[in-house]
Amino acid sequence: MGRPRFLRSLVGGRAGADRSAARSEAPPPIDAARAEQRRELADTHGWSYAEVHQAAIQGWPRTALPPGPLGRVRHEITGRHRGRPFRIFDYVHHGAAGAPWQRIEVCAVALPVPVPYVYIREVRGAEGEDDVYAESRDSRFAVELLSESLRADLRRYGLTDLVLDRDVLICTSDGGGPSDSESKLEALTDVVERVPADVWARWGDT
Template sequence: MRRSRLLRIFGPKPPQPTAGGESTAPHTGDGLPEDDRTPERRERAAHRQQLAREHGWTYVECDTPAIQGWPRTALPPGPLGRVRDEVTGRYRGRAFRFFDYIHRDSAHAPWRTLSVCAVRIPVQVPYLYVRDPDGTGHDLYAESPEADFAVELLSDDVRDDIRENGFTDLVLDRDLLICTAAGGGPQDIEPRLDALTRLIAHVPADVWAHWGR
């Protein structure tokens, strides 16, 4: 397991993130959460299927293996959850994955639903977790085994993107930029993809070239 180092980049240590951006639903024993069968979930699934048809993307109802190997900081604590209503494809030339993550803290806790978006970045890079507790882009905290990578990537343009879109939590792991609904930013698929691809485009090419693996 990689050992990461906590770095104070532009301000004091932030508070721990909360479970904002999640919805809860009852469960029955060890079976699927009941919200898999509600009109709300059916409506959400139908909307994503329509988006997939319109854009030439792919919709999959269940794809839990899609998150095997992901960093734990990119997902809530607790047992591994399930992937539901996943849309994959390309947006502005970048591969992406958008899905609902259905999870719970323990076997008897209520199920929670968290939307997750992951966008492919140009190269594989060192692990980096960025936290912006107040959404200003000024008091950033970063966790990475490579301090210089965090400093170089968090340029003025990237910090401006973080502030303008209200991102509070971002994870770069290997060749993915990952953000959940609890991490701020636009909530709908296309606005979120637009914000994340724009942020990636603002990272200088020499940063990708220097740190790419």
């Protein structure tokens, strides 16, 4: 079965999907305060909230999530920001059996078109300077995408680790950028919109 596209996964598919989560160890209980915080944020903007939604990461590349057993998706918000679909959620995970559970926040923003997979990361060189690199199965797209202006935008927002997979841009709280949800969403949306339209047009659906 093919991996569902990001936009398609924003609706439907919740019934039964959460039962497919790995059950090796019981995760921590739902954080009531976190749930209330996310509900209020969603209500303020007219977005949708789901306390649990495991299908949100169905088909995602493993490089977009921490290593180890598949974690749990909690406190998900979905909607549109500046007209662009997005989702924000907590990913509760642990690296190995017996290891403590950890939580990171994940923010994913829809791209204008499906594109080749790209992993963008900040790397510190031998001289101590930081640089931004892009890895992709299609190096031509990676080179064109990671222009000097995009590098400047990533540095301006402090974004250090991003994944573009088909029709979605993914960044976790481990990937740098603003610490609060709305500011992170604004930064990622801005990055997507500042890529020239002709770049998306050339590489869309390739």
